[in-house]
Amino acid sequence: MNQASDRPQSYAETFVNEIFPSRYKTGALAGERYTSADFYRREWEAVWTKVWLVTARTVEIPEAxxxxxxxxxxxxxxxxxxxxGSIKAFYNVCQHRGNRLVHPAEGSMPSFTCDYHSWVWGIDGSLLSAQDEEDxxxxxxxxxxxxxxxxxxxxxxxxxxxMDPDxxxxxxxxGPVWDRWQVYPTEKMVRVQALTVKLPSNWKALHDNFSEVYHFATVHAPFLDYLEDDFRSLACEIFDQGHTVMHMKGALPSNRYLTTDAPPISEQLAGELRRWDLDPADFADRPTETRRALQVQKRKLGPARGHDHYAAMSDSQLTDSHHYTVFPNFSAGMLADGMxxxxxxxxxxxxxxxxxDVFYYATGDDAFSGMSTAKGGSGGTVEDAPREYLEYGERSLGALLDGDVGTMATQxxxxxxxxxxxxxxxxxxxxxxxxxxxxDRCMAGWRPGQD
Ligand code: FES
Ligand SMILES: [Fe+2]
Incomplete structure (x- = not known):
């Protein structure tokens, strides 16, 4: 036994060692989890109304x-x-007779007037006026x-x-996500891309996809020149709160890629090396050393190029994808200069x-580096991108995301x-x-914060 043997297992450890092999390896994910209206209704009450849910960014609503x-x-x-300066959240429903109160997805108003009987609500949720109030x-x-x-x-x-007042x-x-994310300058990032796509699939299907890289070699083959998908090299953690993280080595060709006839240093990787003043030709005979060389170079040149946040990052955080899932519906690929x-x-x-909703946030001129969603993207003007609303298959979402959403309809x-x-x-x-x-725990009555 290892040195941790004299302390009780965390819930996450119990899951990995006992619950996963005994209950989830075979047959636990019945199709009805994704298709049944009854399952959806019970899941909504047990999960969605009891968890913290990510919404907008604070910079999107700067003024009262x-x-x-x-x-x-x-x-x-x-x-x-x-x-x-604080922020409040309300159910978007008029308390007179239940009309939806605000219709646009965003905007600025001194107050909100219901379009049924003109009750006027203050931005603090108080009722400012009601027609015929003496009645x-x-x-x-x-x-x-x-x-x-x-x-x-x-x-x-x-x-x-x-939605849970308690x-x-x-x-x-x-939990640990709060601490781990302190090194990322997310509040300073700008929105480079913002797409909302209507999918012909249950919400869990794509979140499942973001919880594994077993699909990587099949649907993201063009990215094997830059990311190591071999399960033996992945470092994963799961947390008692329900969240997870996976560390996937980047800035080097995968072992799978190196067995092909393609040049060991692809254009994608060569571009990243050149941006950090490294010569791709120096790595032709030692292609797996690019990751380490980029880490050293980013440490050396990063501060002078405005990447002050590198100082608090691990070597891995400088080059790799640290992909978090935040229970139940949010995941984030955290990169050295993007999210x-x-x-x-x-x-x-x-x-x-x-x-x-897939939004890409990035710091300054590194918006299009390495693992951006537009493979091979070669720079451009970084702007706060407007949000686009798309139907499934309406147009390409970029090579990486097309792979992820591509099988949703058929699955x-x-x-x-x-x-x-x-x-x-x-x-x-x-x-x-x-x-x-x-x-399943939530549907059996468990609530976040309980043991
Ligand atoms: S429902 Fe809103 S004012 Fe009547
Ligand atoms: Fe994927």
Whole structure:
């Protein structure tokens, strides 16, 4: 036994050592988890209404009255900047007769007027005026009725909300993620790309995909020149709170790629080496040393090039993909100078449809380096990109993301088959199994913060 043998196992360790092999290797992921309206309804109540959910960035609502509306399953959430600089979140519903209050996805208003009977709501949720207020024999609703507020907090420049009034604080919910992300300058990053895609699949299908890289060699083959997908070289962690992280070596050709006839240093990798004043020709005979050489060079040249945050980063964080999943619907590829934000949101009623938000944030001129979503992207003007709303297959999302979403429609069809036996998982897919296990725990009555 190792040195940890004299302490009790964490829940995550118990999962890896006992629960995963005994309960999740074979047959645990029945298709109904992805297709059944009854499962969707129970999952909504047990999971979605009890967890912290990421919404907009704080920089999107800088002034009092600035707002964003986030649609999450059957709910619409109104997030508003207050006069004192704080942020509040409300259910986007008028308390007179239940009309949806705010229709645009974003904007700025001094107050919100319902378009049914013109009740006027302040940005703090108070009712400012009601038509014919003397006609309410139970008492003037102004001063008595307010918008229904949700718990709201911020982290890493993002606003999180929670529908459970008795939820644990966001910091406790995030656990190790809160500490690990302190090295990333997420609040200074700009939005380079923002796409929302309507998917013909359950929200969990794509989040499953982001919880494993077993699919990498098949659907991301063009990226094997830059990322090592071999499961023996991956370092994964799962946390008691339900979150996970996977460290995937980058800035070097994978062992799989090196068995092909292609030049050992691809154009993608050569470009990254040149940007850091390294000569790709020097690595032709030792291609797997590019990662280490880039780490050294980034340490040396980074500060003078404005990358002050490198000082707090590990060598791995300078070159590798550190991919986090934050329970239940958020994942983020954390890179030295960028963040690939993925969020899945359920459709209001249909378990066979979901919405995928993929936003790419980056610091300064490194927006298009290494692992950007547009493979081979060669620089450009960094701007706060407007959000685009797309139908599935409407256009390419970039080589990397096309691979990830490409099978969603056909997998959903397969998951509906009575012939599907509920999965047969590889050991390396245990992050995915942990995610489903946490959903199962919630549906059995567990709440975040409980042992
Ligand atoms: S429902 Fe909003 S004012 Fe009547
Ligand atoms: Fe992928």
């Amino acid at each position: 009255g600035d707002f964003v509306v986030e649609e999450i399953g059957p709910e619409s959430i109104l997030v508003v900047r207050q006069e004192d 309410f024999s139970q008492g003037n609703p102004c001063g008595r009725v307010a918008l229904e507020e949700l718990r709201c907090d911020t982290f890493a420049g993002f606003v999180f909300v929670n 939820c644990i604080p966001l910091k406790d919910y995030l 690939l934000f993925h969020r899945l949101r359920p459709h209001a009623t249909d378990p066979n449809v979901s919405y995928y 959903q069809k397969g998951l509906r088959s009575r012939g599907y036996r509920g999965g047969e998982l590889a050991d390396q897919e245990y992050r995915l199994a942990f995610y489903h296990h946490m959903i």
